[in-house]
Amino acid sequence: MKPSAEPRTPTPVKIIIxxxxxxxxxxxxxxxxxxxxxxxxxxxxxxxxxxxxTGLIPDKTTTTVALDFGCITIDDDIxxxxxxxxxxxxxxxxxxxxxxxxxxxxVIVDTRRIDECYPAVDYFEKAGLPFVVAVNLFEGKLSxxxxxxxxxxxxxxxxxxxxxxxxxxxxxxxxxLTVLRTTLERATTAT
Amino acid sequence: MPDRDVSLLRPYLLTSGRTxxxxxxxxxEAQVQTSELGAASHPxxxxxxxxxxALCRRTMSVAxxxxxxxxxxxxxxxxxxxxxxxxxVVVHRPPxxxxxxxxxxxxxxxxxxxxx
Numbered sequence: 677m678k679p680s681a682e683p684r685t686p687t688p689v690k691i692i693i694x695x696x697x698x699x700x701x702x703x704x705x706x707x708x709x710x711x712x713x714x715x716x717x718x719x720x721x722x723x724x725x726x727x728x729x730t731g732l733i734p735d736k737t738t739t740t741v742a743l744d745f746g747c748i749t750i751d752d753d754i755x756x757x758x759x760x761x762x763x764x765x766x767x768x769x770x771x772x773x774x775x776x777x778x779x780x781x782x783v784i785v786d787t788r789r790i791d792e793c794y795p796a797v798d799y800f801e802k803a804g805l806p807f808v809v810a811v812n813l814f815e816g817k818l819s820x821x822x823x824x825x826x827x828x829x830x831x832x833x834x835x836x837x838x839x840x841x842x843x844x845x846x847x848x849x850x851x852x853l854t855v856l857r858t859t860l861e862r863a864t865t866a867t
Numbered sequence: 868m869p870d871r872d873v874s875l876l877r878p879y880l881l882t883s884g885r886t887x888x889x890x891x892x893x894x895x896e897a898q899v900q901t902s903e904l905g906a907a908s909h910p911x912x913x914x915x916x917x918x919x920x921a922l923c924r925r926t927m928s929v930a931x932x933x934x935x936x937x938x939x940x941x942x943x944x945x946x947x948x949x950x951x952x953x954x955x956v957v958v959h960r961p962p963x964x965x966x967x968x969x970x971x972x973x974x975x976x977x978x979x980x981x982x983x
Contacts, residue, residue, distance in 0.1 A: 685926050688898055714930070714931060714935075715934060716930055716933040718940040743930070743940065745895075745930050745934075748982070750974075750975050750978040750979065751978055757895075757896040773895065777896075779972065779975075849982050853979055856972055859972055863967050863969045
């Protein structure tokens, strides 16, 4: 149990997997993570719509939001974490924590509920984080043309838009590679 | 799956009412490893601090600590930051300028491409 018996400590890096509820974030993380995705909860504080019954907390209420994550060992020195987060305005406080130091983000879209990913797209644009929009192909079909989705999301041509299947490991890998290539392009053009 | 009935008050009792870690920017993916001092001090620690020091004999992220011990993320961050300040754990953080390091990103891309 000596710490010195440990292998080298890897450098942790992360990619954020965002999108509305039920779009396939956890499925995507499960498909490629080498560990069974873990779930943890973060407390978030929101304005209460009704007075707290106990009277102890006058105008705020604390609720929790689940965060699912997994990881991929890149090599002996690098470990890539994937954090799946529900993209909702009211979780803004947690997003700041999540985005800090992230390589980029994958925003998953369900074409039946495109609007659910608006907060994520808005947030990453404002935060200046490289991101890719990935349309999850439920049952292998697209219910809108890709150009229509791009229009609906009002994202510029600099934001890659890909289709993928969150259940398929290599499909998730390719979507993550698109994120990394976007990050790389940003890194090389910035210098 | 964490316990749904976990009290919402409890997290703040654990951290003596503090909600911001000493190092407020401690990343969720930062790697936590029990130090020799931490391992030696294990018997004298109590509750979650003791659990963290025991758990992190195997290096893991702050997020994993939270998930394994059923702690809210914010609570795990505070406790880990406290333990790091006391020297009981060593925290390995992601490099600050990583997103601007093309060589590192290229390396991750190559390795990921090799996944089958």
